[in-house]
Amino acid sequence: MKNKWIIPLALMIVLMLASMLIANPFGLGTYKESDRAEEQSPESKPVITIGSKSFTEQYLLMKMTGILLRENGFNVKEIIFKGSTNIRSALEAGVIDQYWEYANTARIYYQHQAGIEDANEAFRIVSEEDKKIGLHWLPITTEINSTWAVLIKKELAEQYGINTISDLGTYAKEHKRLNIATNSEFLIRADGLKQFESVYDLDIPRENVIVSDTKLFAQAVKESRVQATIGFSSDGRIDAYGLVELEDDRHFFPPYNPAPVVKDPVLKQNPRIEPLLTGLTNQLDHDKFKAYLYKADVLHEDVTELARQYLLDTGLIRQKK
Numbered sequence: 001m002k003n004k005w006i007i008p009l010a011l012m013i014v015l016m017l018a019s020m021l022i023a024n025p026f027g028l029g030t031y032k033e034s035d036r037a038e039e040q041s042p043e044s045k046p047v048i049t050i051g052s053k054s055f056t057e058q059y060l061l062m063k064m065t066g067i068l069l070r071e072n073g074f075n076v077k078e079i080i081f082k083g084s085t086n087i088r089s090a091l092e093a094g095v096i097d098q099y100w101e102y103a104n105t106a107r108i109y110y111q112h113q114a115g116i117e118d119a120n121e122a123f124r125i126v127s128e129e130d131k132k133i134g135l136h137w138l139p140i141t142t143e144i145n146s147t148w149a150v151l152i153k154k155e156l157a158e159q160y161g162i163n164t165i166s167d168l169g170t171y172a173k174e175h176k177r178l179n180i181a182t183n184s185e186f187l188i189r190a191d192g193l194k195q196f197e198s199v200y201d202l203d204i205p206r207e208n209v210i211v212s213d214t215k216l217f218a219q220a221v222k223e224s225r226v227q228a229t230i231g232f233s234s235d236g237r238i239d240a241y242g243l244v245e246l247e248d249d250r251h252f253f254p255p256y257n258p259a260p261v262v263k264d265p266v267l268k269q270n271p272r273i274e275p276l277l278t279g280l281t282n283q284l285d286h287d288k289f290k291a292y293l294y295k296a297d298v299l300h301e302d303v304t305e306l307a308r309q310y311l312l313d314t315g316l317i318r319q320k321k
Contacts, residue, residue: 046270049077051087051099055214056296056303057146057234060289061100061258063307068276071317083185084109091135097266098273102256103140106130108190115191115254119145123259136267138277140259143286148186148253149233150246151221157244164249168228169202178202181210181220182230191253196230199252215297218243236293283314 048069052062059080066076079096081087088110090096103122104115111129116122119142127137150165157163160171172178186192187209197204210226217231222241233245260277267273292310295301311317 045073045075047075047077048098048266048270048273049079049096051079051081051090051096053084053087053099054080054082055232056236056293057144057232057258058100059303060292060296060307060310063304064280064310065098065100065260065277067304067308067311068280068316069273071311072272072276074270091261091263092133094263098260098262098277100258101137101261102146102258103127103137104191104254104256108254112190117251117254119255119257122254123257130261131264134264136262136264138260138262138274139281140257141281141284142257143284144234144289145255145257146232146234147256148191148230149235149248150228151218151231151235151238151243152228152246153221153224154242154244156227157246162246164247165200165252166249168246169200172202172204177208178204178228179208179210179226180204180228180230181212181217181226183214183217184211186230187211193230196252199250218297234290234293236290236295236297240294240298280311280316283316288313 050062050065050069052058062078062080066078069076079090081090084105087096087099088101088106091099103119103126106126107113107122108115111126116125119140123137123140130137150168152162152168160167160175162168162171168178182193193204193209196202210220212220214231217229218235218237218241220226221229221243222237237243238245260281262273262277288310292306295306296303308317312319
């Protein structure tokens with residue numbers, strides 16, 4: 001009796017694995033069933049696959065992009081990726097057609113060059129280089145700067161007079177070893193932890209570094225599980241959790257301003273994408289966008305609904321009757 005179930009069970013496992021590979025050939029992100037149905041639809045709408053890295057700012061930008069494209073006649077699939085390398089590889093391989101990237105991430109992480117302090121110059125150089133491999137950068141927004149930032153509790157900053165990252169280094173040497181949280185990507189980036197320690201003359205034992213999901217950084221500092229985190233300056237929880245961003249007094253972190261990046265053949269086949277996404281970029285506002293990140297991260301409002309509301313508020317889409 002036991003043996004007769006072995007073959008059907010094995011076959012079932014094989015089929016399940018095959019379906020997973022078809023849905024997500026690189027094993028890098030998520031693929032919704034509704035997207036597969038959309039892909040098989042007899043409608044003649046062009047299909048655009050867009051991606052996102054796995055933190056709130058990227059989710060919101062992807063959702064805004066997806067809704068805007070759908071409202072203008074595109075079928076849209078969405079895939080979420082863990083880490084910059086995975087999503088970049090997916091774009092170059094044609095697994096996705098578009099995502100939002102940061103010029104200095106491309107400059108440092110993909111092109112293996114030093115970061116550039118001027119955001120517009122970084123964009124110019126990176127976009128020219130990526131054009132050679134068929135990637136088209138649409139204009140950046142200077143309203144959002146998602147640069148890395150060192151965040152600590154306001155009480156700690158006031159108690160010890162910590163205003164700069166150098167001040168934090170002095171605190172660590174005079175009081176106790178520093179416990180810090182960051183994500184796995186920052187550990188290996190060219191502008192990551194090793195270089196950060198060198199520039200700021202820090203020596204953080206690896207057992208004092210907590211590697212965490214990006215969305216948990218601020219929470220770890222708030223709950224005093226670490227004294228500091230290397231997170232993002234655009235984090236919507238900074239004010240809500242009583243944190244402060246320390247001044248990067250040795251100018252280690254370059255700016256990270258997002259821009260839509262699209263495969264060049266896709267843009268040529270669908271020229272309407274460029275004015276649509278450029279229009280979205282032009283409507284990104286620092287205070288408004290950060291308020292929406294707060295709603296997502298602190299109030300736990302649905303990111304898709306927030307994205308739709310942002311587009312409605314800016315007039316990029318109209319309320320359906």
